[in-house]
Amino acid sequence: MPNYRRNRIQGGCYFFTINLLERNQNALLIQQIDLLRHVVRRVRERHPFHIDGWVVLPDHMHCIWTLPQGDDDYAKRIRLIKTLFSKAMPKIERRSYVRRRNGERGIWQRRYWEHTIRDESDYAVHMDYLHNNPVKHGYVDKALDWPYSTFRHHVQRGFYPENWGVGDMDIDVGEPG
Numbered sequence: 001m002p003n004y005r006r007n008r009i010q011g012g013c014y015f016f017t018i019n020l021l022e023r024n025q026n027a028l029l030i031q032q033i034d035l036l037r038h039v040v041r042r043v044r045e046r047h048p049f050h051i052d053g054w055v056v057l058p059d060h061m062h063c064i065w066t067l068p069q070g071d072d073d074y075a076k077r078i079r080l081i082k083t084l085f086s087k088a089m090p091k092i093e094r095r096s097y098v099r100r101r102n103g104e105r106g107i108w109q110r111r112y113w114e115h116t117i118r119d120e121s122d123y124a125v126h127m128d129y130l131h132n133n134p135v136k137h138g139y140v141d142k143a144l145d146w147p148y149s150t151f152r153h154h155v156q157r158g159f160y161p162e163n164w165g166v167g168d169m170d171i172d173v174g175e176p177g
Contacts, residue, residue: 007116008072013052015126017113018078019060021106022094027058028107030148032089039084047077052123053130056148057137062130064117074114082108127154132165 020026029036033056040051052064067074086105094106117123131154134146143151143165154160 006075006114008074009116010072011067011069012072013064013066013117013123014074015062015064015115015117015130016074016078017060017062018082019109019112021109023059025059028089029056029061030058032085033148035088036081036085039081039088042084043077043080047071047073047080049074049077051150053127053150053154055130055133055146055150057133057139062133064123064126064130078112131160135165 020028036056044051048068050066052066054063055061065074065077086107089105089107091105096106098104115126117126131143131149131151134140134149135143140146142163143149143160144155144162151160151165155162155164
């Protein structure tokens with residue numbers, strides 16, 4: 001089994017991209033947004049983390065979390081979110097022989113993209129990328145129009161103007177490809 005090297009910093013801030021297995025063929029995350037929110041709340045109750053930013057798109061999501069001091073186990077939190085979400089879904093997805101043999105669901109990609117936020121500039125670029133993602137993918141014309149995002153919260157707190165993210169923005173971060 002591969003040993004993926006992840007950067008782990010206790011109390012660190014991280015950017016994640018988490019994808020459904022069937023990208024571009026599935027709107028499951030927004031169709032089941034209430035379930036996803038419920039699962040995230042449950043995981044945060046047991047394993048706290050601060051949600052700095054989050055956007056949920058039909059087939060993937062981006063988030064920025066800050067972990068509590070003395071804690072670097074973001075992998076457990078992601079695993080629990082994926083597991084609890086999957087267990088709540090009916091078993092109707094297509095599953096490969098290997099996934100069936102291993103008792104795995106066919107909802108999520110096995111891995112995820114993780115990036116340790118290095119400084120305030122890196123934080124700002126990743127937050128912009130996250131909030132601009134619905135515009136980038138053509139779901140809305142401006143970030144404020146996407147309902148499954150922390151953008152409105154950030155506008156209310158004065159971090160972004162309401163008209164931010166209008167037009168083409170080329171922000172190159174996140175998972176390659």
